[in-house]
Amino acid sequence: MLMTICAITALSYSCKQQVKEESGFQWIVDRFDDIKVLRYQVPGFEELPLDQKLLIYYLNQAALCGRDIIFDQNCRYNLPIRRTLEAIYENYTGDKNSESWKAFEKYLKKVWFANGIHHHYSMDKFQPEFSEAYFDSLVKVTPASAFPQDCGTLEELMATIKPVMFDPSVLPVRVNQKAGVDMLQSSAMNYYEGVSQAEAEGFYAKMANAQAGDPQPISCGLNSKLVKENGKLSEQVWKVGGMYSLAIEKIVYWLTKAAEVANPTQKETIESLISYYKTGDLKEFDAYNIHWVKDTVSHVDFVNGFIETYGDPLGYKASWEGLVNFRNDEATKRTEIISDAAQWFEDHSPIDPQYRKKEVKGVSAKVITAAILAGDCYPATPIGINLPNADWIRKDYGSKSVTIENITYAYDEAAKGNGFQEEFVLRAEDRERMDKYGSLGDNLHTDLHECLGHGSGQLAPGTRGDELKNYGSTLEEARADLFALYYLRDPKMIELGVIPTLDVADAEYASYMMNGLMTQLARIQPGKDVEEAHMRNRKLIAEWCYEKGRAENVVEMVQQEGKTYVVVNDFAKLRDLFGQLLKEIQRIKSEGDFAAGQALVENYGVKVDQKLHDEVLERYAKLNIEPYAGFVNPNYDVVMKDGEIVDVQIEYPTDYVGQMMEYSKNYSFLPSKN
Ligand code: ZN
Numbered sequence: 044m045l046m047t048i049c050a051i052t053a054l055s056y057s058c059k060q061q062v063k064e065e066s067g068f069q070w071i072v073d074r075f076d077d078i079k080v081l082r083y084q085v086p087g088f089e090e091l092p093l094d095q096k097l098l099i100y101y102l103n104q105a106a107l108c109g110r111d112i113i114f115d116q117n118c119r120y121n122l123p124i125r126r127t128l129e130a131i132y133e134n135y136t137g138d139k140n141s142e143s144w145k146a147f148e149k150y151l152k153k154v155w156f157a158n159g160i161h162h163h164y165s166m167d168k169f170q171p172e173f174s175e176a177y178f179d180s181l182v183k184v185t186p187a188s189a190f191p192q193d194c195g196t197l198e199e200l201m202a203t204i205k206p207v208m209f210d211p212s213v214l215p216v217r218v219n220q221k222a223g224v225d226m227l228q229s230s231a232m233n234y235y236e237g238v239s240q241a242e243a244e245g246f247y248a249k250m251a252n253a254q255a256g257d258p259q260p261i262s263c264g265l266n267s268k269l270v271k272e273n274g275k276l277s278e279q280v281w282k283v284g285g286m287y288s289l290a291i292e293k294i295v296y297w298l299t300k301a302a303e304v305a306n307p308t309q310k311e312t313i314e315s316l317i318s319y320y321k322t323g324d325l326k327e328f329d330a331y332n333i334h335w336v337k338d339t340v341s342h343v344d345f346v347n348g349f350i351e352t353y354g355d356p357l358g359y360k361a362s363w364e365g366l367v368n369f370r371n372d373e374a375t376k377r378t379e380i381i382s383d384a385a386q387w388f389e390d391h392s393p394i395d396p397q398y399r400k401k402e403v404k405g406v407s408a409k410v411i412t413a414a415i416l417a418g419d420c421y422p423a424t425p426i427g428i429n430l431p432n433a434d435w436i437r438k439d440y441g442s443k444s445v446t447i448e449n450i451t452y453a454y455d456e457a458a459k460g461n462g463f464q465e466e467f468v469l470r471a472e473d474r475e476r477m478d479k480y481g482s483l484g485d486n487l488h489t490d491l492h493e494c495l496g497h498g499s500g501q502l503a504p505g506t507r508g509d510e511l512k513n514y515g516s517t518l519e520e521a522r523a524d525l526f527a528l529y530y531l532r533d534p535k536m537i538e539l540g541v542i543p544t545l546d547v548a549d550a551e552y553a554s555y556m557m558n559g560l561m562t563q564l565a566r567i568q569p570g571k572d573v574e575e576a577h578m579r580n581r582k583l584i585a586e587w588c589y590e591k592g593r594a595e596n597v598v599e600m601v602q603q604e605g606k607t608y609v610v611v612n613d614f615a616k617l618r619d620l621f622g623q624l625l626k627e628i629q630r631i632k633s634e635g636d637f638a639a640g641q642a643l644v645e646n647y648g649v650k651v652d653q654k655l656h657d658e659v660l661e662r663y664a665k666l667n668i669e670p671y672a673g674f675v676n677p678n679y680d681v682v683m684k685d686g687e688i689v690d691v692q693i694e695y696p697t698d699y700v701g702q703m704m705e706y707s708k709n710y711s712f713l714p715s716k717n
Contacts, residue, residue, distance in 0.1 A: 072675055073699040075152045075491045077566075079669040080422060080699045085414055085677055091369065096691040097304045097652040099414050100679050101368055102345045103298035106365030106417035109347070110158075110706055111713040113363050116354060117159035117217060119233040120207045121716040123194050125154055127204060129597050129707055132191035146172035149183065155703040156422055156673055161217035161231060163423050164566060164575055164671060168231070169239065170213050175209050191715045213359040217711060218356050220513040220574065221715050222645075228355035234360035237271040246276050247359055251507075261325035263560050264359035266349045268317035281349060281363075282323030294347065295320050308334075309341045316347065326676055332431040339407045343369045344443075348432065351419065353576065358515065365417030366428070374410035374448055378490050380539050382408040388495050388530060393622035394629040405441015410486075411676045412449045414525050415676050422673030422699075426451050427489040429497045435510055437498060441584065441661040444493035446486055454672065455482055462666050467562055468553070469608035476550040480542075484551030487541065488527045496523030496532070504634045507551050510635030514644045518628055519581035525625035527714040530586075532618045549614045555608040556598055556617070559585025564656045565663040565670040572649050583648035590647075607658060675702045 052684040073080040114121040128151045138144060150171050154314050157163040171178070182190075193536035194200040206213050210413035214231035217324065221229075225240045235243055250263045267278035268286060279286040283295060295317050328348070338344075346367065347569070353446045359584040379386075385406040389399055416424045429444035431437065468474045497519070501510060511518055530536065532548035542548070559581040573579050597616045601608045611617055632642045663670065675696055682690040696702055 057102070057477055058114045068456075069697060070453060072697045073152070074669060075149050075668050077100065077671055078153070078156055079457070079672045080156075081453050081457045081672055081674050082695050082697065083413065083449050083674050083677075083691060084695065085412055085449060086415065087369070087371070087412060091342075093688075093690065094304050095369065097302055097681075097688065098309075098343050099369065100681060100691045101297050101301035101304065102343070102347070103417075103679055105294045105301060106345070106367055106415050107706065107710045108293035108297060108712065109290055109294075109363045109365055109418045110421075110710050111567075112281070112290050113158045114286070115713060115717050116153040116233055116360075116362050116650075117157075117347045118162065118214060118231045120204055120214075121154075121159035122717075123191050123200060124204050124208060124645070125707070126159060126191040126715060127182075127200065128154060128668065129704065130191075131185050133704070134185045135181065135186065140357075143173045147177070147470060149362040151702070153701075158419070158611070159217070159277070160224075163673075164216040164578075165568060165571070166574060167568065167571075168217075170211060171208060174267075175205065177203070178563060193611075193715045194641060200222055218354060220356050220573075222641075226513065230356050232354055232360075233268065233354070234355045235269045238269050238276065238623075239591070240357070242271065242276060243269055243357060243359075247357075249341075251509075255357055259329065260701075261329060261476070262359075262361075262433055263325075265325060265352070266323060266363050267360070279321035280568055283321045285323055286717060287363075287713060289714070291320050293710075293712055294469075298347070306341060308338050308681075309343075312338055318346075327437060329433060332433065332436050333440055336405070336431055336436065336443055339443065339449045343367070344411070344445075346420075346428065348434070350430065353364075354419070356513065358509075358513075364418040364419040366413060366420050367386075367415045367422075368411040368413045368445070368447070371410040371412050371448055375408075376495060378408035378410055378444075378446065378540055381490055382406045382537060384535070387535070388526075389499055391535075392499060392625070393529060394500060394626045398500050398629050398633040399504070401496070404438070406444075406498055407441060408444045408446075408490060410446045410490075413447050415679075416674060417676075420496075422675065423671065424450055424674060426454075429491040429493040437641065442498055446489045446493065450674070451482070451486060452672070453487070457672065461668050463562075463668055466662055466666055467557060467608070469603065469610055469640050473550075473610075476546050477554060479543075480547040480550040481554065484531065484554075485548045485687060486550055487531060487536075487547065488524075491527035491530055492523045496526035499526055500629050500633065502635075503673060506633060506635040508635075510637050511632065512637065514611075514637070514640045517579040517583065517644050518574040518631060518640050519647060520577050522625065522628045522632060524580055524584060525621050525628065528552070528619060528621045529625055532614065547613075548618075549611075551618055553609075553611050554615055554688050556579070556585050556588070556611055560589060560598075560600070560609050561655065561659055562663075563609065565661045565668075567651060567656065568662065569656065570653075579644060579648035584621070584624060585645060586647040587624055587643070588617060591620055593617060601705045606662070634676055654686065675699055 051265045070081050071079055072082055111122060114125060132151055152171050154160055161168050190197060190200060194203060199380055217231045219226055219229040227235045227238060227240045227243060243598050247263050254260045269278055281287045283291050298313050298317050300309045305313055315331040317336050320329050345365040350364050352358045352361050354362045386401040388401045392399055428447050429442055464474055516695060531551055532545055534544045563581060567573060573582050592598055595614045596617060599610045599612055601610050677695050680692050681688045692711055
């Protein structure tokens, strides 16, 4: 299965382009720990016709209703812990200036942000910066009736959640993919219960074998929890009447409303999704995806469901996510030019010709404006998405890929003047190129990565696609990134009119190498290795090219006044190295060469240079920049006149805590124990 949500470097540098009249807009609404919370704008919403506004409104509601699901999927204690913290937060009347209260509030903000008690990116459990005794004192002054009532007595609730919150050795990591341990028993995610890795792998291998040779295989295990009861393995399916039913019923309710105002094509798509939610039948999920991917015309579009499998160490189970959006017609001209040339790109790819796709089908790409982020896409969100994930649907029907430009725009605006570039970019010529072309380079990288990169290439006969196991997603992201990097500096891009000069590529190359070799380390805790797939991929690419180009000094680590800088000396040769690595990673994927894939990732993508890491952390700390960002959503309200809806209004809240409390109040449907 492909894993295709990508949050490319959010460590963006200042960008002086696109200063619009709303430059007075407050982009940053909250900052805590390693997080900043931003707002994004939804330009063009007001001008949409009423039926599209309504469709967005109903789809938004459907998206927000799934919030509890992702909390429970991330760890089975997340809902009772979140609710306990919220009960305390809402009822507390004591000293709000004390260090302990501030630490409590910070912890709660982090739990909201991560959809649980583990960091959304590093996967490590948060350690509260307040004492257990302080927590006890807060519990004592909170009315017992405010706590979750479905976890036994208050004593039982506390006995359940306190070790999970305070004992660092309990459930320390959400997704553990370290080699040599039982990845399920050492991960806190809630996709398996009482099941060993070997048992789960055996269970799904059997299922995969049962559909061997089927040209339309279902995505085994995608929408269920695997449990062992009385020695027997069985799946608890997420559907109406099954696990997570109370939330899914609400989602279905709003989807039904959405279908009523949708155009005929989209109505069919939404109805097929509803049908899947009711049966939990993965064949119906495939049918829905086919409807969805074929609709490249509707202006409004959405993702709603169990989609990406990053949260499962074995890559079977999908987290719930929601995204509602509409097309940015002007910017989409750029992606259409690229997708129209898809076959040219495939034919000229620097990979072994036998692994090129003979016929590239149904590549559609657009630039979109997000209207709501939900589930696993909220508050931290991808900036590009390519779906569906099922290989056979992509092959037979194509895929849709999007670049979410109102989100990247918000990142750029919020990063203005934060001093990052001045601190980490040595040469004035690089800074100038980044100022001028960084934003375009980033967006084009996303376009190429999503629209062409993931869809390119083909497997050798006999290769199933899951051979690379826990290295699969890192290598897949590397493949897509390399495809994008390689073509970004192709003269074809100028010929097509999407870039005015190769300086666009050079800006992207310089920032990519700097990020991969150095600055992304700001996201790693001292002493830790790189774990997350996208970060491993960037490190792998940058380290490999650095090493292979060393004899010719293609990329240099320059020391100046005790500081390290990454400088690209030869952009053309760097492009050549990107092409060579793309060829090798395509071979690894096409042949399912696990040993070679493992060696690449372990040798180049994981281990952190301690000294460089310390330096980056120190320089980052001085700049006071948070390495992660996420978003609050706009609020949408219907305007009624004489019992009819006459408009949908949008407003941009500035209160992160307020939004989280509101969502917990209005969109929380699941019991604490599922
Ligand atoms: Zn990707």
